[in-house]
Amino acid sequence: MPVMPGKKVVVVGAGPVGSLAALYAACRGFEVEVYELRRDLRNADTTPLNFTKSINLALSERGINALRSAADDVLLDKILTQTIPMHGRMIHTRSATGALSQQTQLYDVHGSFLRSVDRAGLNDILLDHLDSLPNVTFFFQHKLTGADFSQKKAWFEVMNKSTPSSGRAREIEIDFDLLIGADGAHSATRFHMMKFARMNYHQEYIDCLWCEFRMPPDKSGDFAIHPNRLHIWPAGSFMFIALPNLDRSFVCTLFGPVGLFNKLEAGLDSDLVSMFDKHFPGVTTHIKPEDLIAQFKRNPHLPLVNLKCSPHHFGDSVVIVGDAANAMVPFYGQGMNAGLESVRVLFSKLDQAQTTAQGLANYTAERVTDAHAIADLAIANYTEMRSSVTSKFYKVRKYIEESLDKYLPSLGWATQYSRVSFSNMRYSQVIEKSQRQKLILTWALRATVLAGLYGGAVVLPYLWSRRSQTFLWRP
Amino acid sequence: MPVMPGKKVVVVGAGPVGSLAALYAACRGFEVEVYELRRDLRNADTTPLNFTKSINLALSERGINALRSAADDVLLDKILTQTIPMHGRMIHTRSATGALSQQTQLYDVHGSFLRSVDRAGLNDILLDHLDSLPNVTFFFQHKLTGADFSQKKAWFEVMNKSTPSSGRAREIEIDFDLLIGADGAHSATRFHMMKFARMNYHQEYIDCLWCEFRMPPDKSGDFAIHPNRLHIWPAGSFMFIALPNLDRSFVCTLFGPVGLFNKLEAGLDSDLVSMFDKHFPGVTTHIKPEDLIAQFKRNPHLPLVNLKCSPHHFGDSVVIVGDAANAMVPFYGQGMNAGLESVRVLFSKLDQAQTTAQGLANYTAERVTDAHAIADLAIANYTEMRSSVTSKFYKVRKYIEESLDKYLPSLGWATQYSRVSFSNMRYSQVIEKSQRQKLILTWALRATVLAGLYGGAVVLPYLWSRRSQTFLWRP
Numbered sequence: 001m002p003v004m005p006g007k008k009v010v011v012v013g014a015g016p017v018g019s020l021a022a023l024y025a026a027c028r029g030f031e032v033e034v035y036e037l038r039r040d041l042r043n044a045d046t047t048p049l050n051f052t053k054s055i056n057l058a059l060s061e062r063g064i065n066a067l068r069s070a071a072d073d074v075l076l077d078k079i080l081t082q083t084i085p086m087h088g089r090m091i092h093t094r095s096a097t098g099a100l101s102q103q104t105q106l107y108d109v110h111g112s113f114l115r116s117v118d119r120a121g122l123n124d125i126l127l128d129h130l131d132s133l134p135n136v137t138f139f140f141q142h143k144l145t146g147a148d149f150s151q152k153k154a155w156f157e158v159m160n161k162s163t164p165s166s167g168r169a170r171e172i173e174i175d176f177d178l179l180i181g182a183d184g185a186h187s188a189t190r191f192h193m194m195k196f197a198r199m200n201y202h203q204e205y206i207d208c209l210w211c212e213f214r215m216p217p218d219k220s221g222d223f224a225i226h227p228n229r230l231h232i233w234p235a236g237s238f239m240f241i242a243l244p245n246l247d248r249s250f251v252c253t254l255f256g257p258v259g260l261f262n263k264l265e266a267g268l269d270s271d272l273v274s275m276f277d278k279h280f281p282g283v284t285t286h287i288k289p290e291d292l293i294a295q296f297k298r299n300p301h302l303p304l305v306n307l308k309c310s311p312h313h314f315g316d317s318v319v320i321v322g323d324a325a326n327a328m329v330p331f332y333g334q335g336m337n338a339g340l341e342s343v344r345v346l347f348s349k350l351d352q353a354q355t356t357a358q359g360l361a362n363y364t365a366e367r368v369t370d371a372h373a374i375a376d377l378a379i380a381n382y383t384e385m386r387s388s389v390t391s392k393f394y395k396v397r398k399y400i401e402e403s404l405d406k407y408l409p410s411l412g413w414a415t416q417y418s419r420v421s422f423s424n425m426r427y428s429q430v431i432e433k434s435q436r437q438k439l440i441l442t443w444a445l446r447a448t449v450l451a452g453l454y455g456g457a458v459v460l461p462y463l464w465s466r467r468s469q470t471f472l473w474r475p
Numbered sequence: 476m477p478v479m480p481g482k483k484v485v486v487v488g489a490g491p492v493g494s495l496a497a498l499y500a501a502c503r504g505f506e507v508e509v510y511e512l513r514r515d516l517r518n519a520d521t522t523p524l525n526f527t528k529s530i531n532l533a534l535s536e537r538g539i540n541a542l543r544s545a546a547d548d549v550l551l552d553k554i555l556t557q558t559i560p561m562h563g564r565m566i567h568t569r570s571a572t573g574a575l576s577q578q579t580q581l582y583d584v585h586g587s588f589l590r591s592v593d594r595a596g597l598n599d600i601l602l603d604h605l606d607s608l609p610n611v612t613f614f615f616q617h618k619l620t621g622a623d624f625s626q627k628k629a630w631f632e633v634m635n636k637s638t639p640s641s642g643r644a645r646e647i648e649i650d651f652d653l654l655i656g657a658d659g660a661h662s663a664t665r666f667h668m669m670k671f672a673r674m675n676y677h678q679e680y681i682d683c684l685w686c687e688f689r690m691p692p693d694k695s696g697d698f699a700i701h702p703n704r705l706h707i708w709p710a711g712s713f714m715f716i717a718l719p720n721l722d723r724s725f726v727c728t729l730f731g732p733v734g735l736f737n738k739l740e741a742g743l744d745s746d747l748v749s750m751f752d753k754h755f756p757g758v759t760t761h762i763k764p765e766d767l768i769a770q771f772k773r774n775p776h777l778p779l780v781n782l783k784c785s786p787h788h789f790g791d792s793v794v795i796v797g798d799a800a801n802a803m804v805p806f807y808g809q810g811m812n813a814g815l816e817s818v819r820v821l822f823s824k825l826d827q828a829q830t831t832a833q834g835l836a837n838y839t840a841e842r843v844t845d846a847h848a849i850a851d852l853a854i855a856n857y858t859e860m861r862s863s864v865t866s867k868f869y870k871v872r873k874y875i876e877e878s879l880d881k882y883l884p885s886l887g888w889a890t891q892y893s894r895v896s897f898s899n900m901r902y903s904q905v906i907e908k909s910q911r912q913k914l915i916l917t918w919a920l921r922a923t924v925l926a927g928l929y930g931g932a933v934v935l936p937y938l939w940s941r942r943s944q945t946f947l948w949r950p
Contacts, residue, residue, distance in 0.1 A: 145620050145632070157620070157646070171632070171646075191666050198680040198778045205673040303673045 017322030018182030187324035492797030493657030558590035662799035
């Protein structure tokens with residue numbers, strides 16, 4: 001794409017993905033305007049993001065790589081020093097004798113790790129950096145109400161500060177050369193784009209709700225549990241997880257079927273506490289029962305959606321990135337990473353193409369496949385966490401794959417999890433490779449079993465026939 | 476539902492489905508407010524509806540039944556006298572010798588027929604009638620910009636008459652007890668409802684565009700072709716159809732894959748005419764080639780979408796009907812009929828329930844199944860029209876089913892088409908019954924063939940063995 005100073009890129013949404021899109025556009029010399037529905041997220045009086053978004057996230061290679069391609073070392077350092085390494089999962093269970101058991105599963109044989117990051121903190125750093133750039137302007141409390149993507153015009157309602165969602169609002173009309181929609185799963189950009197593009201669209205809620213809790217530091221002010229782990233309390237169809245924060249607290253999340261939530265909402269306070277004591281051993285030592293109850297009542301119980309659409313652009317005027325194009329369930333920890341990566345892919349396609357229209361078409365052509373792939377992986381992981389993980393065959397395969405990765409790295413063997421979390425391989429390719437590996441391993445295992453049977457069939461009778469002649473083998 | 480005068484029902488959308496919803500609500504004593512994005516459709520200067528909607532439609536039993544349940548005889552008569560009966564399809568082909576062939580297939584052995592109706596005409600009659608009711612108020616040029624379905628509040632932008640889609644707009648806030656979204660496939664109601672309800676949603680464009688043409692009356696001012704037929708020119712992957720109008724013209728539609736449209740758009744004018752002459756015999760005798768070309772260039776080339784969602788309501792505050800809940804491809808001629816029927820079903824559920832919330836929940840529980848069923852049937856008919864219709868087995872089954880219906884009506888045997896178009900049986904039940912019939916017939920046919928083979932295997936050798944003894948049978 002020819003760099004065209006003076007050309008205007010409008011970004012809708014000033015979350016981490018929108019901020020990164022603004023940064024990429026600013027680096028290329030565009031005039032960038034960022035429109036955000038809410039107030040400036042850095043103001044203390046702005047509604048906390050945890051109303052509909054999780055507070056902290058696992059940042060992994062794809063997210064970091066997308067930041068790396070736009071940010072200088074200083075900015076990247078500033079972001080990474082605000083994160084906490086998580087080298088593996090810690091699985092909390094109770095043994096048959098009732099004793100607490102904490103088992104660590106390292107993520108990767110090569111020492112790769114995830115980083116727990118505070119969404120708002122990451123957002124602040126990016127917004128501050130954008131503020132320092134001469135060609136970026138912010139418009140907070142501006143709500144996209146309409147767009148004409150043939151004429152490249154958009155309309156925003158300027159939200160009245162005193163009555164944010166009612167009253168006589170003022171509407172402004174703006175022109176743009178390219179509009180980037182980074183306005184989340186309920187994207188207004190996508191809604192208006194659907195009137196222009198012939199978009200295939202699919203969204204489905206899974207039977208799972210989530211609710212956040214805070215586990216405070218212990219009495220000495222330190223982390224209550226191991227800081228460098230992603231903690232999981234598995235319980236079949238539901239689970240509890242915890243990610244560390246810089247202030248030495250943990251943000252925890254309860255995931256469970258709608259039915260469980262309905263039962264807990266209708267039940268007694270003590271039912272909630274005994275459910276925790278039964279299935280999530282140790283938690284009520286760190287979150288006081290009264291806090292647990294209060295937080296369950298105060299914090300929203302939110303749904304999880306799986307969203308796929310195609311195309312991700314229309315003509316040369318609009319494109320969607322992040323959750324707006326590809327919202328997924330959180331069970332692979334890839335939502336924000338995929339969102340940040342989508343910005344990197346978009347601009348690499350724009351950089352390589354002769355025209356914006358061609359660049360956007362190339363972005364859709366590549367990204368839709370990968371977006372669908374990670375959405376499918378995330379759903380599959382949801383199933384896996386609840387069933388496959390306990391199957392013997394699954395465990396054997398996982399062990400063999402990890403050993404191959406560790407001892408024969410030249411084979412290029414790696415687990416799916418490691419490719420998703422610690423590489424930048426296209427998601428669709430990760431699936432292909434994993435399926436090929438799975439096939440090879442399945443046949444290898446079958447061959448081994450058959451060889452064993454065959455060997456037994458041949459060798460045992462032979463040994464049997466010699467049993468009287470030797471003392472080496474005794475039945 | 477207890478009738479509650481003074482309670483306010485807001486209907487979004489004043490098309491045929493929205494108008495009927497307003498009529499149902501008005502009959503039950505509600506204060507009804509109807510908000511419509513466009514100007515009053517009855518003004519001559521309002522953009523013609525054919526910009527995105529087809530001009531005329533096939534009204535069948537479900538649509539009429541829904542009107543019948545709300546309208547008195549005078550109103551229903553006024554509507555039906557504005558329709559033209561179509562007793563069957565007329566299939567236009569060219570024989571091997573090149574001669575034109577026009578073959579009539581009656582719709583139904585009992586003489587049932589479809590009615591060609593002008594969408595705008597039907598709409599006008601309903602709007603005029605609503606205007607005469609004391610408890611209905613219209614608000615044209617009001618665009619739904621937001622809604623809070625927990626607080627039962629909605630915001631509408633009052634469109635400036637001089638600059639309908641830009642400038643400083645005025646926004647109003649209204650309260651309601653129940654909001655009914657009848658605002659079409661691109662429903663803003665549904666968009667805002669999706670922020671409250673956990674809605675599974677699926678939309679998919681099929682590889683088919685459509686473009687409308689007008690076939691004028693002949694020189695003597697009469698219908699150019701048979702007025703009481705739905706005319707079809709089949710051509711494999713594409714086709715041309717014509718429905719009669721009261722002014723003795725026909726509204727015709729070309730349906731074809733995107734590739735065909737692209738080719739025609741890029742090709743010469745003469746290519747369009749020769750395509751018509753080759754595949755749609757006789758059409759250019761009635762539409763002059765220069766008119767055909769001009770209309771293809773002037774009229775929009777529009778996509779077709781298949782849309783499913785669930786639920787169709789949220790709490791006790793909002794419900795969607797018609798295309799907003801259930802847009803389908805047009806190949807079963809059921810779009811508007813299903814839309815009108817959805818209003819009838821909605822109010823029957825509200826009438827029977829103790830509370831609005833329960834009524835809406837019952838509506839979703841029943842209607843989602845039927846909405847998905849007719850959307851599937853419409854897609855299946857699209858496939859059937861292009862392939863199955865030519866299969867011998869299909870034709871035999873169709874013939875047997877029609878014969879059973881005609882000669883043994885007490886068996887309750889009927890074709891799927893007849894149940895969809897000429898009954899009020901639930902769409903999902905139609906599918907069930909058809910599948911059962913298909914199974915029975917398939918086995919009956921197989922049994923017949925087997926019996927024939929078996930018979931042949933037993934009888935033929937017997938006859939063969941006797942061939943020298945008798946003159947009755949000669950090989």
